[in-house]
Amino acid sequence: MKQENKKQEDIIDLGRLLSIIVARKKVMVCIVAVCTAIAAIVAFALPKEYTSQATVQVVNCDMGTTSAVSNTIVIDIANDMELLRSDGILRPVIEQVFAEVQPENRPDTESFAKKHLDIKNIRSTQIIKISAKGRTPQEAQYVAENVAANFVAMKSKANEEKKAVVTSVFDESIRNAVKEANDAVNALDKYAAEHGNDAGLEYQRLAREVEAKKAAYEALVVQAEQAKIQQSGKFARIVDEANMPDENNPSGPKRKLITVIGFVVGCVVALGYGVLLY
Numbered sequence: 140m141k142q143e144n145k146k147q148e149d150i151i152d153l154g155r156l157l158s159i160i161v162a163r164k165k166v167m168v169c170i171v172a173v174c175t176a177i178a179a180i181v182a183f184a185l186p187k188e189y190t191s192q193a194t195v196q197v198v199n200c201d202m203g204t205t206s207a208v209s210n211t212i213v214i215d216i217a218n219d220m221e222l223l224r225s226d227g228i229l230r231p232v233i234e235q236v237f238a239e240v241q242p243e244n245r246p247d248t249e250s251f252a253k254k255h256l257d258i259k260n261i262r263s264t265q266i267i268k269i270s271a272k273g274r275t276p277q278e279a280q281y282v283a284e285n286v287a288a289n290f291v292a293m294k295s296k297a298n299e300e301k302k303a304v305v306t307s308v309f310d311e312s313i314r315n316a317v318k319e320a321n322d323a324v325n326a327l328d329k330y331a332a333e334h335g336n337d338a339g340l341e342y343q344r345l346a347r348e349v350e351a352k353k354a355a356y357e358a359l360v361v362q363a364e365q366a367k368i369q370q371s372g373k374f375a376r377i378v379d380e381a382n383m384p385d386e387n388n389p390s391g392p393k394r395k396l397i398t399v400i401g402f403v404v405g406c407v408v409a410l411g412y413g414v415l416l417y
Contacts, residue, residue: 152417160413170412171405178401179394188391190272191279193287194379197265197294216260219290219375220267224252228289232282236273255282266378272391276384283381294374302367309363316359320352 160167197219222228226248237245246254257270269286273279327345334342384390 156413156417159416160409163413163416167409167413170409171402174405174408175398175402178404179398181401182392182394182397185392186274187389188272188274189276189279189384189386190270190390191276191283191381191384192379193269193271193283193377193381195267195269195287195290195375196378197267197375216265216267219294220258220260222293223258223267223269223286223290224248224256227293228286231289232285235285236278236282256286269381271381276386280381280383287377287381291375291377298374305366306363309359309366313356313359313363316352316356320349320356323349323352 197216229248229251233245233248233251234242255272257272259268259270260266261268269283271279271283271286273282323345327342327349330342330345
């Protein structure tokens with residue numbers, strides 16, 4: 140019997156709770172209204188935010204000189220996405236965006252990237268979308284535009300440095316091939332001068348060596364030209380330029396959403412107040 144009474148005490152009488160809420164409806168309405176009003180005030184007090192987007196594509200133009208599979212090297216998009224958040228790319232942008240702020244008070248690269256950038260890779264592609272946020276449409280476009288441009292410039296610089304190294308390697312190889320071919324020709328001419336242009340085995344061997352050295356030289360020249368053509372492209376290119384956001388259509392704050400959240404919180408608080416009275 141005692142257990143049944145205890146169970147009845149533990150069960151909330153919804154009718155009684157509803158009667159309490161109805162009796163205190165003015166207070167309940169005030170709680171909801173105040174929470175909604177506070178959320179609305181916060182939503183409209185927050186500064187406007189604009190978003191601009193730019194798209195870049197990473198291009199594989201590897202020269203392919205060190206291995207048979209080098210032409211199929213897979214581009215590590217994850218590394219390129221991290222590169223877009225690096226100090227070398229973002230620091231010039233931060234210095235320009237916060238030019239009126241003392242250097243020691245400017246945001247660091249990591250905090251700037253978290254607040255102002257959203258970098259995503261389109262799945263199964265080498266395309267990266269850069270979404271940049273700013274206090275004005277012009278600022279948002281500037282950030283997206285210059286992050287993309289700095290990324291392309293950095294990849295191009297790395298490409299040129301690599302091109303110089305590989306070209307140097309090819310030049311050295313070609314010089315060695317020319318020397319070896321000339322040595323083979325001189326050896327053949329010397330043998331012919333001493334023994335005549337007979338069909339002896341040594342003469343045939345020397346003649347074959349001359350042909351092999353010449354073929355090796357010609358192959359190197361062709362490879363060098365192909366490498367220059369391959370490396371003439373950039374490692375990255377801008378696919379879509381940064382757009383100018385509509386000044387009358389900011390991307391944030393989500394004022395309606397914030398207000399609705401305030402309303403829901405108000406309802407929860409009012410219900411909690413009713414349960415407390417119960």
